Amino acid sequence: MAKKDFLKAFMTDQGLNSPHLNETCTGSSDFPVTETLKDLPPVTFLQTVSQTVRLIEQKLNEPVFKRMHIYLQGIDNNVCCMLQALLPAPAACPAPASRRTLSPTPTVGSFSWKLERCKIIQSYQRFMEAVGKVLETWGASPGQRNRKRRSLLNVLLGQRRKVRAG
């Protein structure tokens, strides 16, 4: 059964379907790992997730990532909703961070651009995998029965599964 995920789709689209390139894409990640995330308080955790997602969104701003973009926005939306359940409304959903100045990006379509984007996507999926693991440790509570929170978990788990499948 075919399983769609962003990394595989990107690799396929960009002609990077080779085992050694997969290894090339695999590299150090700037995003927090599971060990980091699991020790964070829930609000901080959620805010970290939100900020990371927005950062990835900024990095993947080319049109080819339009579909991934909307997924990221959905995750950010769900995180925001969870924060609203934990914090007063104004502070719940922080305004999008000002676009940080990113390092100069290679020309779109160039091999270096492909490798860079490949690394970002893989880092994103690792990060989401870590988020999923943390969320799975959250025990069931009346708040978790909240539909928005469940949706968030599902989104995160869904993305994680896709990452695993890829």
Added chain:
Amino acid sequence: MNLCKMLALWTWIVQALFIFLTIDSVGGGLLKPCGHIIPESPVVAPNTTFTAICVLDEECLSEHHLNANQIFWKIKDTRVPKEQYTILNRTAASVTLEDVSSLGSPLTCNILLYGQIEQNIYGIQIRVGWAPEKPKNLSCIVNGQSNMKCQWDPGKETHLDTTYVLKSEWPTRQLTDCIPPPNVNNSCTVDMVVVYVNMDVWVVATNVLGNVSSDRINFDPIDIVQLLPPYNVTVSNSKEISSILKVSWANPVDKPFEGLKYNIRYRTKDASDWTLIPPEDTASTRDSFTVQYLKPFTEYVFSIRCMNREGRGFWSNWSAESSGVTYEAKPSNAPSFWYEIDPSQGHGYRLVHLKWKTLPRSEANGRILDYEVTLRGGKTSHFSRLINDTKMTLNITNDPYVASLKARNIVGSSDPSTLTIPGHDFKAAHPITNLKAFPKDNELWVQWTPPNEPVNKYIVEWCVFSDNLPCTPDWQQEGSATKLTYLRDLMESKCYLITVIPVYDDGPGSPQSVKAYLKQAPPSRGPFVRTKKVGKNEAVLVWEHLPIDDQNGFIRNYTIFYRTSSGNETAVHVNSSHTEYTLSPLTSDTLYMVRMAAYTDEGGKDGPEFTFTTPKFAQGEIEAIVVPVCLAFLLTTLLGVLLCFNKLDLIKKHIWPNVPDPSKSHIAQWSPHTPTRHNLHPKDQMYPEGNFTDTDVSVVEIEANEKKHLPEDLKSLDLFKKEKITTEGHSSGIGGSSCMSSSRPSISSNDESESGQNTSSTVQYSTVVHSGYRHQVPSVQVFSRSESTQPLLDSEERPEDLQIVENGGSGDGASPRQQYFKQNCNQDEISPDLPHFERSKQVSSVNEEDFVRLTQQQMSDQRSQSSGSGPMKDFEDISAADNFGASNDGQIQRFETIGLEAATDEGMPKSYLPQTVRQGGYVPQ
């Protein structure tokens, strides 16, 4: 389209009006109108008030000396009533319309130039429409993982350009609007959706009259996913197990979740109802499923659908159908088996025709390769044969036999079907009872009561019962427990003869039969009715039963319709068993039209119309009238005859007077001094005044057609003339004259007269007859020859005289009349003299009959004369004649009257003896 046309028309109107009432722009040469309407392009909702203002241009006002009072409004060509106008100021006037939707457009502002010339200033096109209704019933569905389609009910048509936008948002973000494609106002497809993120969706409808939003719906797209159906569905069977089929498929790829569940349905190829595999057996993700408990060698069709295993979302559509056939198994039933005996074979043998039915597919469980027939009994203890056909004929002895049959396919043989063929002397018995056949649910059902004896099976035979076709039976076998079955492949409107035969261990039982229809119909035609007997007030109608092929059902009754040509139709219902009916009461002497209809349970059919007429009289009625009448007539006749016999003499005297026998006549003595019969004076001498007096002449006129009536008389006349000729120069006696006198007395007289005219001789024996015949009064007085026995005068015997008579009497020979002048008749005076001719016409009223009667009378008188009593009588008459002669200067009319009176008075015929003429008459001698 109408809007476009109206706009084009308005453009043309505006352009045209600009030509008439515009102001030249001094600079650029452009033209501008003398005013305008506010608003320029209004859109008005129905049932709302609309106000338009026409503002006149100042320059135009001054140039044409106009003001707002002169403004009037028109909608199309209809002027708006002034009551709806409002003069706002010197240059502007408004109009208020209550309901523009019923008025239409364009709305024009016009002005009356110089008080009489209508000029258009400006016009606007009013658009009428509704604000959008609030969209309702918004729903969305996610197709796989790619897109989401939302649908809604836009409400009533707005008749305006209305846009619909599908809006969506997350709690933190407004999502991109979805714009429906052109001409779509009730759905929109969102390209990318994100599952597990709740979103709000709503529709906004907007037009110039406003906008409205639908209710919002909030959902997680994962809950409204409808996947594509499974694909590549295949079906395979198993040789080991003939009752299973394995269904395989591929799951949809584009899906936002992993877990799936399925619905698998199947049916046989010819069936329409699906069987669903229990959902709990297919509630997990898979790509194949094995279906059990299927029929062998049967084709099944499969279809599958899937959805989220958790039950969220929608079932996919059903996949394309795929079919497979289960493997064969041995036949599950023995074939139906029966036989017929042809006993015509001699020498202790007989032909047995074994026959059997092919197994239905559901029982054959495969392709039947052949049948195995086994026969036991008789001299051949065992006989076995494989045959592909479904019948076999064997020549067997009269001994009892047992036959068995097996059907074989590639897997194995069926159970045997056994049949006992009894011996030649077998007597069938134990029939079934209460056999009934009836249609139900488009099938013909047969029901019976089983016999008390144990039955192995039943054979049901049937055939079309027809007058024209032989009964070719079809048959079917039923089990021993069967009491009710139905027959297959029957035709409607056909009569079937159904026979049920119970089959026992020792052979078949007695058959029982019944007739039935699968479906009745009205008869193909109606009965031919005719009359057997028609009476004055009744008619016996007869007809024949319809042939079975025309009945199309059981004839339940007949209806006779009869009517007169002008009367209402009367219907009479007759039982179907009858073939004769008496119509009564009927009207005599009347034409009746009768037809007859035969009815089955499904309707009737009229037969041809038959007409008959009732007689005016009943049978024997005419005889009852005629016979008495005839008897009465006969009786009357007999009485008359008897009376005649009794009064024969009297009758004879009146009808057949005695005719004197000429042979007994004898010539009397003639006086040599016989005076001249006529005084043949010249005309002027006899009739000094030129008149022809009555006493001078007597005329007998004979119509020409009398010849026809009495040809013998005329013939006699000719003979008489000839005789006259032949006797010329002789002094003929009275006997010769008497022979002719019976029919020609007047002729003789006339001859005498003519001869008298020519020769001036006298006739001494003429007789004047006054009386009519048989009491009939002659119209004129005639002279006739006497039956005297005196010899004729020479002059009378002259043939030339006769010739003269003919010429003179008729004028010419072609005249149809004969005139005879007795006295003083001058040839010169008779023919040309019209009064004489007219006179002769008057005399002609003495017809031929009178003539003949006169002759008879004379003959009778002759007899009287001979008897001796006549002369005295004659003398009396002569005296009367003398009186006539004495008064011969009287009128003709008078003469006739007297003559008639004389005849009437005397009452009987008279004859005269020869006499001498005195003054033109005859004087007795």
